[in-house]
Amino acid sequence: MRPSLPLFPEQASSFASEVDALYFFLVALTAFFSVLIGGLVVFFAIKYRRRKNSPPAVIEAEGIALELTWSIIPLIISLFIFVWGASLYFKGSRPPDDAAEVYAVGKQWMWKIQHMEGRREINELHVPVGRAVKLKMTSEDVIHSFFVPAFRTKADVLPGRYTTVWFKPEKAGAYHLFCAEYCGTKHSGMIGYVYAMEPNDYQNWLVGGTAEGTLAQRGEKLFQDLACTNCHKAEGTGRGPALAGIFGTRIQLEGGAKVLVDEEYIRESALNPTAKVALGYQPVMPTFQGLMTEEGLLSLIEYIKSIGPRKPSDAKSQK
Amino acid sequence: MITAPISVPEREHYLNASYGLKSWLLTKDHKRIALLYLATITFFFFLGGLFAVMIRLELLTPEGDMVQSETYNKLFTMHGVNMVFFFLLPAIPAVLGNFLVPLMIGARDLAFPKLNLASWYIFTIGGLFTLYALLSGGVDTGWTFYTPYSTTYSNSFVIATAVGIFIAGFSSILTGLNFIVTIHRMRAPGLTWFRLPLFIWSHYAASLIMVLGTPVIAVTILLLAAERAFHIGIFDPALGGDPVLFQHLFWFYSHPAVYIMILPAMAVISELVAASARKRVYGYEFVAYASVAIAVFGFLVWGHHMFVSGQSVYAGLVFSVLSYLVAVPSAVKVFNWTATLHKGSIALETPMLYTFGFIGLFTIGGMTGLFLAALGLDVHVHDTYFVVAHFHYVMVGGTIMAYLGGLHYWWPKMTGRMYPEILAKLAALTVFIGFNLTFFPQFILGYLGMPRRYHAYPEEFQVLNVMSTAGASVLAVGYLLPMCYFIWSLRYGKVAADNPWGAVGLEWQTLSPPPVENFDEIPTVTHEAYDYVSLPNGSVTPKKEAHVR
Numbered sequence: 001m002r003p004s005l006p007l008f009p010e011q012a013s014s015f016a017s018e019v020d021a022l023y024f025f026l027v028a029l030t031a032f033f034s035v036l037i038g039g040l041v042v043f044f045a046i047k048y049r050r051r052k053n054s055p056p057a058v059i060e061a062e063g064i065a066l067e068l069t070w071s072i073i074p075l076i077i078s079l080f081i082f083v084w085g086a087s088l089y090f091k092g093s094r095p096p097d098d099a100a101e102v103y104a105v106g107k108q109w110m111w112k113i114q115h116m117e118g119r120r121e122i123n124e125l126h127v128p129v130g131r132a133v134k135l136k137m138t139s140e141d142v143i144h145s146f147f148v149p150a151f152r153t154k155a156d157v158l159p160g161r162y163t164t165v166w167f168k169p170e171k172a173g174a175y176h177l178f179c180a181e182y183c184g185t186k187h188s189g190m191i192g193y194v195y196a197m198e199p200n201d202y203q204n205w206l207v208g209g210t211a212e213g214t215l216a217q218r219g220e221k222l223f224q225d226l227a228c229t230n231c232h233k234a235e236g237t238g239r240g241p242a243l244a245g246i247f248g249t250r251i252q253l254e255g256g257a258k259v260l261v262d263e264e265y266i267r268e269s270a271l272n273p274t275a276k277v278a279l280g281y282q283p284v285m286p287t288f289q290g291l292m293t294e295e296g297l298l299s300l301i302e303y304i305k306s307i308g309p310r311k312p313s314d315a316k317s318q319k
Numbered sequence: 320m321i322t323a324p325i326s327v328p329e330r331e332h333y334l335n336a337s338y339g340l341k342s343w344l345l346t347k348d349h350k351r352i353a354l355l356y357l358a359t360i361t362f363f364f365f366l367g368g369l370f371a372v373m374i375r376l377e378l379l380t381p382e383g384d385m386v387q388s389e390t391y392n393k394l395f396t397m398h399g400v401n402m403v404f405f406f407l408l409p410a411i412p413a414v415l416g417n418f419l420v421p422l423m424i425g426a427r428d429l430a431f432p433k434l435n436l437a438s439w440y441i442f443t444i445g446g447l448f449t450l451y452a453l454l455s456g457g458v459d460t461g462w463t464f465y466t467p468y469s470t471t472y473s474n475s476f477v478i479a480t481a482v483g484i485f486i487a488g489f490s491s492i493l494t495g496l497n498f499i500v501t502i503h504r505m506r507a508p509g510l511t512w513f514r515l516p517l518f519i520w521s522h523y524a525a526s527l528i529m530v531l532g533t534p535v536i537a538v539t540i541l542l543l544a545a546e547r548a549f550h551i552g553i554f555d556p557a558l559g560g561d562p563v564l565f566q567h568l569f570w571f572y573s574h575p576a577v578y579i580m581i582l583p584a585m586a587v588i589s590e591l592v593a594a595s596a597r598k599r600v601y602g603y604e605f606v607a608y609a610s611v612a613i614a615v616f617g618f619l620v621w622g623h624h625m626f627v628s629g630q631s632v633y634a635g636l637v638f639s640v641l642s643y644l645v646a647v648p649s650a651v652k653v654f655n656w657t658a659t660l661h662k663g664s665i666a667l668e669t670p671m672l673y674t675f676g677f678i679g680l681f682t683i684g685g686m687t688g689l690f691l692a693a694l695g696l697d698v699h700v701h702d703t704y705f706v707v708a709h710f711h712y713v714m715v716g717g718t719i720m721a722y723l724g725g726l727h728y729w730w731p732k733m734t735g736r737m738y739p740e741i742l743a744k745l746a747a748l749t750v751f752i753g754f755n756l757t758f759f760p761q762f763i764l765g766y767l768g769m770p771r772r773y774h775a776y777p778e779e780f781q782v783l784n785v786m787s788t789a790g791a792s793v794l795a796v797g798y799l800l801p802m803c804y805f806i807w808s809l810r811y812g813k814v815a816a817d818n819p820w821g822a823v824g825l826e827w828q829t830l831s832p833p834p835v836e837n838f839d840e841i842p843t844v845t846h847e848a849y850d851y852v853s854l855p856n857g858s859v860t861p862k863k864e865a866h867v868r
Contacts, residue, residue: 005782009767015695022696023766030686037657037682041675044660048596049667057598058662059852067605070654071647078643081693086636088695093632108472142468143562145627145702149768152699156628158563159467160556163629176777180702180770182461184468185388188773 012175012196013151014168015092020152022084029077092153095166099134102127103215103298106137106144106157109186111177114295116302117206118214123192125177127169128202134166136263140294145181148194156181162263169196219303222296226288240285241278245308252279266301332735332832347432348835353418354733355439360406360414361802363446367401368798370394375757375791378784383775391774392459393475399462404484405446407718408576411583412529413442413494415725416522418733420498422826423516425507425844427836430500438490438497445487452479461772463573466554466565470546478544485540488533491579495529498522507825509844513607516824516848517593517600520607521586524614528575528582532618536572539565563628570621578617580714581681582610584721585652588677591724592656594822595671596663599849602655609648616645626697635694642692649685653678666820669743673724676751680716684709687762705765708758716754723750723801731815735832736808742800750797756790823854 011017048057102125103114113121127133137146139159146165147154150173155165179190197205212218223229236242241251247266250258254277259265268275270292273285292300329335333350343351373394377385386394417435421428429435452458458480460469469477502523506515543565545551552558554565593600600606622630622638656678665671687709691697700706730738760783769780776784818827823846829838846853 004779006767006779007763019696019699022693023690026686026690026693026696029689030683033686034679034682037653038679040657041660041678044657044663045665045667045671045675048660048663048665050597050664054664057596057664057851059599060601060662062602066658067602067651067655071651074650075644075647078646078689079640081689082640082643085693085695085697086639088693089626089635089639089698090632092695092698142472143465147702147768147770149699154627154698154701158556158629160562161629176768178768178770182392182463182465182468182772184472185392185459187392188383188388188770188775191777 010150010171010173010175012169012171012173013148013153014170015088015152016150016170018088018091022081022088025084026081092166095134095164096132099132099166100128101134101136103295103302104135104137104146104157105140105294105298106146106179106183106190107140107294108142108184109179109190111146111179111190111192112295114215114298115206116215118212118217119206119208120212123177125192125194126202126205127194127196128199129169129172129196130199132166132168134164136162136164136298138162138294138298142183143181144179144183144190147178147180148175149178150175151194154180162267169194172196172198172201215299215302216306217303219296219299219301219306222292222300223303226291231285240281243304243307247305247308253277254279254281254283263301266304267297270297270300330830331834332830333835334735334832336835345436347428347436349417349421349429349432349435350733350833350837352435352439353414356409356413356417356442359439359443359446360409363401363405364410364798365802367398367406368795370398370401372791372795374398375788377774378776379788381776381778381781381784388774389459392461392772393457395772396458396461397453400449400458400480400484402714403462403576404487405442405449407580407714408491409442409494410580410718410722411587411725412498412522412525412579413438413490415587415722415729416498416583417494419518419729419826420501420522421505422732422829422833422837423519423824424502424505424510425825425838425842426501426505427838427841429497430505431497434493435497438493441493442487442490445483445485445490448483448486449480450483452476452483455479463569464543464565465569466543466546466560466562467557470543470553471555471557477547481540481544485537488537488540491529492533495526495533498526499530502526507842507844510825513604514844514847515607517589517603517606517610518586521582521589521610524610525579525582525586527614528579528617532572532575532579535568536576539568539572542568563625563630566625566628567621570624571618574621574624575614575617577710577713578613580718582613584677584718585610587721587725587728588656588674589652590824591670591674591721591728592659593849594728594820594824595666595668595674596660597666597821597851598659598663599847599851600655601658601661602651603848606652606655609651612648613645616641616648620645623692623697626694627701639692639694643689646685646689646692653682653685668820669738669740669747670724670728672744672747672751673720673727676747676754677717677720677724680712680720680751680754684712684716687712699768700765702771703765704761704769704771707771708761708765711758711761716758720750723747726801726805728820729826730805730808731819732826732831732833734809734812735815736812737815737819738801738808738812739804742804746797746800746804749793749800753790753792753794753797757787757794758790760784760786760790823849823851 101116105112111123113125137157139157144157146157151167153165153167155163174193174195177192177194231238231240232243234242246261250260253259259276270288274283277283333348377391455476458477459475460473460477542553546553552560554560554562589600620638620642622634623642626635764780764783769776815831817831
């Protein structure tokens with residue numbers, strides 16, 4: 001093994017060069033001010049060092065102008081950096097509508113990935129080059145954080161809610177996937193690789209291993225296994241509302257409020273059904289807490305999404 | 320009064336006024352209490368340092384081969400807990416602040432001497448709890464105690480450690496309270512607010528944070544303990560709680576806590592710059608107000624620790640812009656210190672070397688804070704070694720440099736002895752080189768993407784980690800040297816003059832070491848702080864009789 005001394009991470013996503021531009025600007029700014037301050041301190045220390053017979057210190061008149069100058073200039077520079085950083089952050093928080101969706105579940109100490117088309121993987125994530133990919137993530141236990149340095153992207157993965165991260169790989173290759181939020185004993189073992197593949201290779205990979213069917217099909221099976229259909233009848237005559245086409249709509253609740261049917265609401269309705277009951281129904285649904293894994297829940301959500309017209313507003317789920 | 324024979328140069332001062340363990344453990348003298356704190360926090364510093372050495376040794380190789388993961392996680396947790404709560408937070412206020420606040424304002428003691436002693440006991444009891452947790456098996460949550468890991472999943476001594484921090488927090492609150500009352504009520508005649516040394520201004524600002532912020536961490540710890548012990552759902556979503564709520568509460572205190580560490584450090588630097596340059600600190604009022612501004616704004620930026628936590632994008636924007644605002648008063652201070660040196664008469668003794676070190680390292684530490692406050696960039700560097708490097712530049716490069724500089728500067732006043740100058744300069748240089756070698760590579764590591772709290776890491780990160788570990792061993796030598804020669808100087812050091820630096824502060828107008836009640840006669844202040852023009856020899860009351868030595 002020969003020692004290597006990398007100074008800079010690979011650029012493999014559309015964010016990478018934009019984040020790096022801000023980084024380089026700040027490196028230059030830091031270098032400038034450090035050299036300026038450091039240089040002045042050393043220069044003054046040598047020039048005005050106390051010697052025998054050296055003159056006493058000279059007290060200059062203090063003007064408010066100088067104080068204002070070195071308050072306002074840093075303020076302007078700071079606000080400039082703020083705007084720059086904020087615009088990148090905004091971009092990172094808005095996945096494009098056509099992004100491919102992938103689900104990820106973090107648990108001590110592994111990443112479990114489910115693709116819409118049915119493939120599942122652990123500590124590996126295959127994505128196509130040139131297409132935006134949106135990850136919907138949750139955790140089974142503690143807080144984790146999905147971090148791919150080559151993509152310059154990161155988002156915490158929390159138990160009990162869904163967070164989203166998106167990126168657009170631009171270069172084929174294998175890149176480190178790290179857990180960045182300390183999650184216990186084997187935190188540093190909760191690592192893997194993201195494989196960015198050329199679109200054709202990706203398609204081939206995607207179809208190789210769909211014996212279990214698509215994610216929505218798995219969700220449908222779970223829906224039936226758990227006997228959800230007994231109440232959520234398709235015709236809407238059951239004790240629970242019909243679910244076809246419900247995703248992405250706003251429904252009326254008992255008590256007058258309205259709620260957007262998104263991933264969070266479906267999750268809550270499965271685990272804590274009486275929290276927000278749809279108007280016209282009794283709070284009779286039992287909780288499915290403990291009967292479904294986080295992955296099962298995601299497949300169920302995907303199934304409910306699939307049985308109705310898909311709305312673009314499903315990007316809403318990140319708060 | 321007994322007239323001592325000339326040949327015996329022993330006079331009564333706070334160190335020899337009484338002897339025996341009891342005279343120390345029951346003392347109400349702020350100067351003795353400062354020394355009690357000095358001993359206690361030095362212990363915790365070297366304990367925390369020992370953990371750091373083990374962390375750095377483990378990270379010499381990419382594989383986790385020296386200790387097991389559980390042990391490594393406990394090492395970095397105990398390093399953080401020890402250093403933050405039992406060294407950095409009390410370091411300057413409890414040692415230098417305790418010793419100097421009454422002396423600098425011409426008071427005989429703090430306003431509540433018994434409370435001051437109680438603060439030390441409370442602090443020590445808190446420390447013992449943490450030591451108990453450590454000896455029983457340690458704690459592995461990281462010093463940040465993020466939920467639900469800390470409340471539900473960790474199998475380590477979370478509650479014992481948290482209780483230790485909870486208890487020590489009261490010591491911080493009481494010290495802050497004591498300082499605030501003392502500064503308001505006990506200033507010598509003529510010592511108006513704008514004649515106060517900047518040391519006092521900064522300590523006043525830090526005290527405000529101690530009093531207002533610490534209760535929040537106390538509440539947070541209680542909630543954490545309630546969830547862990549009684550399964551009351553507060554933070555764990557499985558119990559109906561919200562894990563991000565913990566982060567809000569934790570950082571609402573722990574971000575201002577950074578300013579409890581850095582404001583007193585800035586306090587020391589203002590004194591050292593003025594005394595070394597024999598000049599009034601340039602822009603005195605601006606530096607004074609900057610301290611207060613930092614304390615106030617410091618309470619409004621906690622969310623910048625949570626840009627990737629899942630909090631709303633708009634919250635992120637607000638916290639980011641406020642973080643940039645708090646950077647401005649810090650920058651103002653650095654510019655004013657630098658301007659103070661201009662046309663000064665600069666003495667290049669050890670305290671000044673530490674001051675240069677502080678200005679340089681704090682500038683880099685502060686500037687890299689701008690990287691972290693930039694939302695889009697923070698997404699990449701958050702929770703990586705970039706953050707580790709940044710806060711070590713601020714806390715270690717800032718606070719510890721100032722602490723050591725201050726300790727050298729006031730050592731003659733505290734002990735009546737001089738430290739060995741050449742050795743001390745060598746140590747200062749060693750610390751500076753060792754520090755940079757340890758932490759600069761970590762900026763690069765962080766940008767490369769190495770996450771913090773990793774026991775094992777991909778091998779392409781090894782070279783930079785080896786550099787960092789090499790630097791840590793140099794840094795360790797730099798920290799051990801002062802401890803050795805300070806102890807040596809107690810017996811063998813040159814006897815210090817009352818005012819070895821020719822400085823104008825009131826603390827230099829009394830004897831070295833000071834008498835039990837600080838001043839034979841409470842001085843009347845007629846000049847502003849750092850008035851080296853009217854008082855060229857550093858003597859406020861030039862005609863005062865010299866004491867019998």
